Amino acid sequence: MMIFTHFTYTPMSPTVPQDGLPVPQRYGAIITIALGIMMAVLDGAIANVALPTIARELNASPAESIWIVNAYQIAIVISLLSLSFLGDMLGYRRIYQAGLVLFIITSLFCALSTSLNTLTLARVLQGFGGAALMSVNTALIRIIYPQRYLGRGMAINSLIVAVSSAAGPTVAAAILSIASWKWLFLINIPLGVVALWLALRFLPDNTQKAKQQKFDIPSAIMNALFFGLMISALTGFSQGQNAWLIAGEAVALLLVGIVFVRRQLAMPVPLLPVDLLRIPIFSLSIVTSVCSFCAQMLAMVSLPFFLQNVLGRDEVATGLLLTPWPLATMVMAPIAGRLIERFHAGLLGGLGLAMFAAGLFLLALLPSQPTDADIIWRMMLCGAGFGLFQSPNNHTIISSAPRNRSGGASGMLGTARLVGQSSGAALVALMFNLFSDSGTHASLVLAGSFATVATLVSMARLTQARQA
Secondary structure: OOEEEOOEEEOOOOOOOOOOOOHHHHHHHHHHHHHHHHHHHHHHHOOOOOHHHHHHHOOOOHHHHOHHHHHHHHHHHHHHHHHHHHHHHHOHHHHHHHHHHHHHHHHHHHHHOOOHHHHHHHHHHHHHHHHHHHHHHHHHHHHHOOHHHHHHHHHHHHHHHHHHHHHHHHHHHHHHOOOOOOHHHHOHHHHHHHHHHHHHHHOOOOOOOOOOOOOOHHHHHHHHHHHHHHHHHHHHHHOOOOHHHHHHHHHHHHHHHHHHHHHHHOOOOOOOOHHHHOOHHHHHHHHHHHHHHHHHHHHHHHHHHHHHHHOOOOHHHHHHHHOHHHHHHHHHHHHHHHHOOOOOHHHHHHHHHHHHHHHHHHHHOOOOOOOHHHHHHHHHHHHHHHHHHHHHHHHHHHHOOOHHHHHHHHHHHHHHHHHHHHHHHHHHHHHHHHHHHHHHHHHHHHHHHHHHHHHHHHHHHHHOOOOO
């Protein structure tokens, strides 16, 4: 048993297994996680709407202003696994609290920036803070919830991530309607302070730290190079940049990848958790996650162009027509979190992804002049399917790893999501470059194809035993 006095955490011997927190502290801890991950995910999308305004005020071109978004995403991708590794070594609570402090300070730095270069640097540092929050959030949930209720904790996390991702443009539009773009970042300060106070009061420590692990700096550098080159090459290819530059990045990516993986295979506890990828149900769940998030981003980025440029809807109508997707996810995610206690994640994920794929193909087959109802029920089908899949999939990823490797599993979960989303965004640009006016239709067909592949991979997990 763990002993708590006045809702403060007092760890006992690490040899005593922990099975969740008592209810008062559990609620405080999950609110902490929800606030932190909401800020980190929301800040990945919230600046998009304000880019024209920011570019104008900072005397930057539209192309240059894209770095305000890219800098944040790249910083997260290149540092996520390193920070999750440190979480296994030093404690998830410590990494999460440090991430909150960095995120608060850099949000103020962003708001006070007076040039594009300063804002871009601030966004890179803010991305490292966001990565600290994302890298260990699911590992903390594994400690917060008893094993039998872990699916419910994962459902809350999935819900926050899905809604924050989808609600970014709406939240940004609401803030910009009453305040300047600086408040997109200033709003994080009071939220971050509340989250930090809750984190200091309620977050538990992981008693089973991986003390035999050693942080390998060359591995961290190669990890950053590998994922940075991957995102850069994908983006460059999709946007039709110089072919020789893309080829050079691809060759460098291959060489770094070979050296990086060989080094990880030789390490007893690798930074890139190749040892966890040897667990079949873990690796199948990671592939499922990458494909599904790629499909989601293909749809969510391309649909606004279709709704506005083809159907002539304004920004408000576009936002309202996209809203049924996250709403359906909000309804389904808690249900899926409870169903995982009774049904195999491969079955739940397969059914959810089949619904998701069907919704995407049906969106691609919309009539030339669809009614709002035609669009809304298809959006709801996509959102419900995605909600049914995501919670069980995340539960399987985190619970199939040994408890002292929860940080590595959490880092891989976040990395799979970000790689899928980055790939999806790059593929949307490629579809529009290849098919011009039919870019949205091509993107939705491709999204449905990725969701179909994810369905098949998820069903393949039925051959693997459920995690205890």
